[in-house]
Amino acid sequence: MSTKFDQTTIVNYLKNYGFVFASSEIYGGLANAWDYGPLGVALKNNIKNLWWNYFITSQPNMVGLDSSIILNPAVWKASGHLANFSDPLIDCKACHQRFRADKLIEEKYPDIKINENTDKAELLKIIKDKKIVCPNCGKADWTDIRSFNLMFKTSQSVIEDKANELYLRPETAQGIFINFANIQRALRLKVPFGVGQIGKAFRNEITPGNFIFRTREFEQMEIEFFNYPKDAPAKFEQYIKDIEGFLFNVLKLKKENIRMSEHDKADLSHYSARTVDFQYNFPHGWAELWGLANRTDFDLSNHQKLSGSTLGYLDPETNERFIPYVVEPSVGVERLFYAIICDAYRVEPIKDGETREVLGLPYALCPYKVAVLPLSNKLNDGAKKVFDMLIAAGIPSVYDVTGSIGKRYRRQDAIGTYYCITYDFDSQKDECVTVRNRDTMKQERIKISEILKFLGK
Ligand code: ATP
Numbered sequence: 001m002s003t004k005f006d007q008t009t010i011v012n013y014l015k016n017y018g019f020v021f022a023s024s025e026i027y028g029g030l031a032n033a034w035d036y037g038p039l040g041v042a043l044k045n046n047i048k049n050l051w052w053n054y055f056i057t058s059q060p061n062m063v064g065l066d067s068s069i070i071l072n073p074a075v076w077k078a079s080g081h082l083a084n085f086s087d088p089l090i091d092c093k094a095c096h097q098r099f100r101a102d103k104l105i106e107e108k109y110p111d112i113k114i115n116e117n118t119d120k121a122e123l124l125k126i127i128k129d130k131k132i133v134c135p136n137c138g139k140a141d142w143t144d145i146r147s148f149n150l151m152f153k154t155s156q157s158v159i160e161d162k163a164n165e166l167y168l169r170p171e172t173a174q175g176i177f178i179n180f181a182n183i184q185r186a187l188r189l190k191v192p193f194g195v196g197q198i199g200k201a202f203r204n205e206i207t208p209g210n211f212i213f214r215t216r217e218f219e220q221m222e223i224e225f226f227n228y229p230k231d232a233p234a235k236f237e238q239y240i241k242d243i244e245g246f247l248f249n250v251l252k253l254k255k256e257n258i259r260m261s262e263h264d265k266a267d268l269s270h271y272s273a274r275t276v277d278f279q280y281n282f283p284h285g286w287a288e289l290w291g292l293a294n295r296t297d298f299d300l301s302n303h304q305k306l307s308g309s310t311l312g313y314l315d316p317e318t319n320e321r322f323i324p325y326v327v328e329p330s331v332g333v334e335r336l337f338y339a340i341i342c343d344a345y346r347v348e349p350i351k352d353g354e355t356r357e358v359l360g361l362p363y364a365l366c367p368y369k370v371a372v373l374p375l376s377n378k379l380n381d382g383a384k385k386v387f388d389m390l391i392a393a394g395i396p397s398v399y400d401v402t403g404s405i406g407k408r409y410r411r412q413d414a415i416g417t418y419y420c421i422t423y424d425f426d427s428q429k430d431e432c433v434t435v436r437n438r439d440t441m442k443q444e445r446i447k448i449s450e451i452l453k454f455l456g457k
Pocket of ligand 1: 203205212213214215216217218219220288289290291330331332333334335
């Protein structure tokens with residue numbers, strides 16, 4: 001049984017079954033932009049709902065937020081994004097392709113120790129000393145390296161000038177920091193507490209790619225958890241366990257496809273005291289799935305300084321004001337989506353040398369939990385009643401009459417539908433249907449009146 005597929009196989013599979021389409025396809029597409037079809041949006045919503053339930057609703061000290069994408073530009077000054085949120089850009093003078101200088105080196109010489117803080121002169125020296133050539137045209141004729149800020153610029157009002165310049169948020173986190181005082185006061189929350197948010201983020205990546213792994217528009221699920229400074233390291237450890245619990249027990253990802261990587265001190269972002277990445281073994285190799293950072297008091301302190309507002313917290317015990325330390329787990333919905341698909345998709349042999357495609361999702365993630373399949377068109381009336389009962393009960397279900405029953409099973413297996421309910425000629429008499437399990441392919445006869453109870457289990 002094979003479980004590992006290349007990217008092209010996954011992209012084609014997701015397109016054929018209505019999960020992910022290349023965006024703007026009828027106009028020749030738009031590079032690295034993707035649209036989520038009916039099954040894709042169902043899976044995405046399931047991921048987001050599970051995350052929200054696990055990290056927010058089921059926690060005693062968590063609340064949610066939905067902040068704006070476009071914020072006052074001062075936010076990005078205080079957060080350091082205007083000064084620091086950039087990648088080292090280098091151009092090939094021969095073919096005019098642009099690259100991230102650090103990635104050029106990492107791809108050719110993974111053992112050379114560089115990180116996001118390595119300065120531009122050093123990166124250029126390595127590229128020249130090692131005579132790294134342009135991956136596009138094979139020449140070694142490079143420009144100097146410039147810092148390229150990844151924030152998307154836009155402008156507000158009718159006049160497009162510097163004064164009206166704004167940015168699309170490159171992370172959802174800052175929306176939480178700037179609302180810290182509002183949330184704490186309005187809900188009379190006591191530190192420690194946390195705020196979670198799901199929303200779009202935008203980064204003008206120099207080299208997007210690897211399907212939905214790196215795109216310029218994506219969705220983040222972020223938490224900023226506000227702690228007494230001394231408690232932040234323990235909260236960090238707790239989040240390592242919580243993230244593992246979510247990945248392995250809720251999403252049921254395979255342990256061998258996940259690993260943890262601790263950032264060296266030299267590799268920490270400007271705001272971080274400690275960062276751990278959870279990496280997934282994607283078709284293009286191990287890469288970051290989920291980041292966990294101890295952001296200290298960096299963001300709240302800077303917003304307090306620049307805005308002049310008080311963003312500290314008055315300790316009710318000691319009556320002393322302090323700035324909480326923040327622990328932040330941050331994950332992209334699309335990267336989780338991609339990891340889930342890579343983990344769950346399999347092609348397995350069945351009888352007579354045939355194979356079947358299966359998307360082995362856990363029940364909670366399945367776009368459709370149930371497919372209702374009448375054995376013949378003549379049975380539509382009775383089968384439709386079963387389908388209507390499921391829909392009315394809020395169970396995502398699909399009705400399929402097209403093709404042989406074997407073909408319909410194959411199709412449902414391929415999109416991850418957990419149960420197929422077949423309504424046959426006996427069903428009219430005995431008020432029973434056959435329920436087939438996607439993974440075991442075992443079938444059992446169940447009374448129609450018992451179906452909801454069966455699914456409830
Ligand atoms: P990378 O090193 O891969 O660029 P990052 O360290 O810049 O990622 P963070 O700033 O920590 O990423 O963002 C948090 C999460 O948001 C990442 O772990 C990832 O899941 C997601 N993410 C970040 N950039 C992108 C992108 N361009 N496309 C899709 N998801 C992204």
